Amino acid sequence: MQIVITDGYTLNPGDLDWEAINRLGDVKYFDRMQPGAVAEYCKDTDIIITNKTPVTAATIHSCSNLKFISVTATGYNVIDTVTAKEKGIIVSNVPVYGTDSVAQHTFALLLELANQTGAHAKSVSDGGWSRSPDWSYTLQPTTEISGKTLGIVGFGRIGQRVAEIAKAFGMQVIFYNKGKKSTLAKAVSLEELFAQSDYISLHCPLTKDNDSFVNKALLSLMKPTACLVNTSRGQLINEKDLAAALKEKVLLAAALDVLRQEPPPTGNPLIGLPNCIITPHIAWITKEARKRLMQTTIENVKAFLAGKPQHVVNP
DSSP, rough: OOESSOOOOTSSSSSOOOHHHHHSEEEEOOSSOOOOGHHHHTTTTTTESSSSSSSSHHHHHHHOOOOOESSSSSSOBBOHHHHHHHTTTEEEESSOOOOHHHHHHHHHHHHHHHOHHHHHHHHHHHTHHHHOOOOOOOOOOOOTTOOOOEEEESSSHHHHHHHHHHTTTTTTEEEEEEOOOOSSSSSOOHHHHHHHHEEEEEEEOOTTTTTTOHHHHHHTOOOOTTTEEOOOOOGGGGGHHHHHHHHHSSSSSEEEEEOOSOOOOOOOOTTTTEEEEOOOSSSEEEEEEHHHHHHHHHHHHHHTTTTOOOOOOOO
């Protein structure tokens, strides 16, 4: 059984072990693969393991032996699942692996917005404290999050974990998730959430209906003291609208772990704004989460080989 790993470096930069995958077949490993090379390198393979490398309809049609695609992620929009199904090719993902890691990073960003720990640490490193006439100083006022309202858009596993942490901090929690009820937090409309929240955190999957739903109209409802956090999908936000809103002080600040295009091209309107923190899509990337991700991927391949595929996204 031939297996091609198209882009294994991000999942395993060297601190994990591919040996369990190697025992399942003849494995060809690539740290990174350009999208245009996928058809050539995978033309004879039976199984493709991919993270963010696209597997398009053209690639699927060119791979005559392809039987199974395993995505080392929860999101699988890089795969043409419709064409795969038409060709009888099974696609599996990893539905649960990073709940705690993403929730943790969400609060790392939220607390940075509130306390500006990184900015103050850099100021000290740059000599600001040594030059200060006072024993204590702030770059701008910091904020206590206890008693503040956190609005969560998307109330699945991660959204609920974020809510639990928020309540431990003493925050009030509201959420928007169409048709969902919960005893953990109060359900409100999307418009109410954006108007009432001091912090808004996005935790919904990308669909054809919510692409760029965070736009000028919705942002205009926010308090001028409110902040937006996104550790979900960059495409949920209209980046030009958010950049304009940040410049015009429609909201106080934003903290983002994801962007519409990754890596971002030169000229992204959000990069460099003083009130926009951006991290390079690392909420998922703790070693513990990557170990779970790799283990489930191994189990997905084993299940397919045993004729009992699991976590199938194109049934």
